[in-house]
Structures are given as C-alpha cells and as structure tokens.
Amino acid sequence: MTDKESDATETESPVVLAVDNEKRVVQAFELWLNDDYSVETATSGQEALNQMHDGVDVVLLDRHMPGLSGEDVLEGIRKQGYDCHVAMVTAVDPDFDIVEMPFDYYVSKPVDEPTLQSIITELLELREYEDKVSELYRVCQKITTLEAKKPRQRLNEDERYQELLEARETLQATTRELVTTREMSAFEDIFEAKQ
Template sequence: MAEGDDQPTVLVVEDERALIELYVRWLEDDYDVLTADGGEAALEQFGDDVDVVLLDRLMPGMSGDEVLEEIRVRESDCKVAMVTAVEPDFDVISMGFDDYLTKPVERGELLETVERLLSRTQFDDIEQELYALSSKQAALRGSKPKEELEENEEFAELQARIDELRTDLDTAMPGMGDDDFVAMVRDIESDDLDEGASNGAGDER
C-alpha cells in the first residue's frame, strides 16, 4: 500500500490471467489490489499490509489449500475467501478460510464479500469464529443434498459448535439481536438454505 493510502489491500491469487484482470477492474476503485498468478508468488506478495486474500484452490504447483495453511501458520489477521470452481466438500470444515465463493462469481458478490470480510475485523473472537463456521455451513448446504448433510458426523459437529457459539454470544451480549453482525450471519444462513433446498431437489433423480 502506498504511503498515505488508507485503502485496504486485497491480494488476488488466481492462475487465469483473464480472471485476475477482471477482479482487478472490479476492485481497484475501492482497494489497493495486489495480484499473484500462483501459490509461490502469492506468498512472496503476502505481508502484514494485506487485509483480504481472494484465493483460488486449484493452481499449478502450490495449491490454494497449501497457501491458506501457510498464511495461517504466519498467524496473520488477514481474512481469506476461497474463490474457486471446486464445489465444497466436507474437508472445508477443517480449513482456515473465512468465506467460500464458487465460480463463476458476479461482481456484486465479490465486492460484498470483500466488504463483509473487512467489517469482520471489528468483531471479537466469538463473533469471528461464528461467522467463519456459518460460511462453511452455508457453502455445504449450497452444494450437498440435505440427506447427505444429515448423515455426516463432521457436519453435525459443525452445527453443534455454531449452536454453542450462538449461545455464548447471546449470553455475552443478550441485547444484540438487531446487530449488523447477526443480520449478516442470518443472511448467509437463509440464502444458502434456499440453495441447499434447490440442490437437494435436483438430486432426486
């Protein structure tokens, strides 16, 4: 980020040049945008000044999953959204990302995700964990049939942890029912419940 520039910094990690250029056009008016066309290049660009990483999963050489692991090893407060053509599977439950977008991604969806991730730096640990887990729950609901989710033990544990965090949050801040954070989580849950219902219906063949 240039000296005196108060814009947040977004690092776009994507091996398709056309998508890099597209995302830069969408983001450059509001953010300082860095780009990397692979995992190794991403880690070279990554530093304390990076606020959000938009990270592809499937790339030649170092995968997005490996980049994510390295970012978390560095104990950065940076927020990471996976932006990928890979449909989420149950392995995402243990991954350290903050949001998950499945390509193709629309301009509004990308910009809203970046804005949402930046706003999360204002919340405490309970709220941030709840948001991250709700994002994973929503991604899985949007890609898996309801029956498969109900039979999966990891998904049940994810739901139990979300319920536990919501109880902790209600206890700590009982009057925050209309808080923007809670509203955002509810939006994620309701949007992807609709997607999950559609997905489940489509699998009845």
C-alpha cells in the same frame, strides 16, 4: 494531489490480494476492486506467499492451481501467522474436506463484481468487529486487574482508571453498533440451521 498524498491515500485503503493462476481472473478482480481497495495480484501459490505481508486485509484465493494449491497457500498464510481474512473463490465444488480448512468464506466461480464486493465488505466488517472486541477485552482485563488489587477510593481518584472506564463504555457502544448495523438477515443466513 501530490505523490506523497497519493501514497498516503493508497496505504489507507484496505489491501486485497487476489490469487488465481488465470491472469484474466486476477485482472478482472483488480478492475472491479481498484476504486475501493489497494489490490495486489498473484498468479501462482508461491508468488502469493512471497507477496504476503502484514498489511494484507483480505485474500481472494483460488483452490486449484498448479504447484502450490490454494489449500497449500492457505496453510502457509495461517502457519506464518498473517492476520487476514481469506475467501476461497474457486471452481472447485465444496466437499467435506473444507471442514478442516481455515478460510472465512467460500464462493464458487463464476463470481460477479457485486458478489465479490459484498464478500470483501462482509469480511472487512468482521475484521473491524474482531478488532473492537479484542480492544474491549484488553480494556476490561485491565479494569478487572486493577479492581482486584486497588481500593475503591484509589481507583476513583486515578485519572488513568477513569479513562479506562470511559474507553470501555465507548468500545461497548461501538461493538453494539457494529452488530446492530449489520443486516440481520445476513446473521440469520449464517447462524440459523437450515433444514
């Protein structure tokens, strides 16, 4: 494999940013995840914010760090408008203060490799679903706009409109498939009220 091919492969892998002030923790995460993801690490909140970029897909974020806390980093990520999912991976037990925190997943340490892999897989699947739903929404809006302003005959004759209809059908099938291929038990665990 040439260097150019290697670079292309690396950029195609989802990017995970692991943030923890304990160097051994981010090293463990990197070791566990390196085969499947492009892993970047930071050992402080400020370093994490400095390393953030649009290519980051998932952030694994500790809450309790000196200087900028995980909560500060999370707030900075959201204020700067980065479109990534954040999993809080922390020894801090959750309390009602998490209600206002804009993270996607919360897991208490210690965490093992299968759990971490599962969390990232779930967040990436969620991202794919969100992307497809957003794309479907845009296509449907274009169809609705054209149908409101153009006569049916012109619509039927226009190749671009027909392509929109085909795109809508494909995206509808894809989003249905993404939902049905998810383990139903995962949805039940998340969405069913626990007694």
